[in-house]
Amino acid sequence: MCVCTGKCPGFAKMDIWDFINRVRIELPVEYGFIHPQLCEEDGDRFLDDYLRSSRKYMVAGCAPNMQYKLFRDAFKKAGLDVKKDLIPLDIREMSTSGAVDLVEKTLKILEEDAKNE
Numbered sequence: 001m002c003v004c005t006g007k008c009p010g011f012a013k014m015d016i017w018d019f020i021n022r023v024r025i026e027l028p029v030e031y032g033f034i035h036p037q038l039c040e041e042d043g044d045r046f047l048d049d050y051l052r053s054s055r056k057y058m059v060a061g062c063a064p065n066m067q068y069k070l071f072r073d074a075f076k077k078a079g080l081d082v083k084k085d086l087i088p089l090d091i092r093e094m095s096t097s098g099a100v101d102l103v104e105k106t107l108k109i110l111e112e113d114a115k116n117e
């Protein structure tokens with residue numbers, strides 16, 4: 001989860017801690033965490049250290065087209081294809097439950113797609 005420093009009004013309708021805790025405890029993900037601002041310089045450094053090839057990353061935060069643009073270089077550097085290996089979710093203006101539901105629904109779609117491959 002990326003939260004625009006945590007002060008952005010776009011995330012005011014949800015409890016970001018409830019959201020990430022529900023995702024990591026209730027849903028089939030490896031883990032979940034919050035980064036304050038992935039599109040800043042320290043976010044770039046974090047992505048350089050964190051991204052590994054042959055993995056998929058779901059980022060709940062801003063609009064998908066923004067995420068594709070902001071993270072393209074970092075994914076490329078890590079040997080990943082941002083269009084395939086990033087699953088960007090726009091959760092701004094959502095309630096905690098609405099955002100958790102979106103993650104759950106997206107994970108189900110990914111699971112179905114993986115079964116059909």
Ligand code: SF4
Nearest residue numbers: 002004037039061062
């Ligand atoms: S990557 Fe998106 S959600 Fe994260 S800080 Fe930047 S604009 Fe906000």
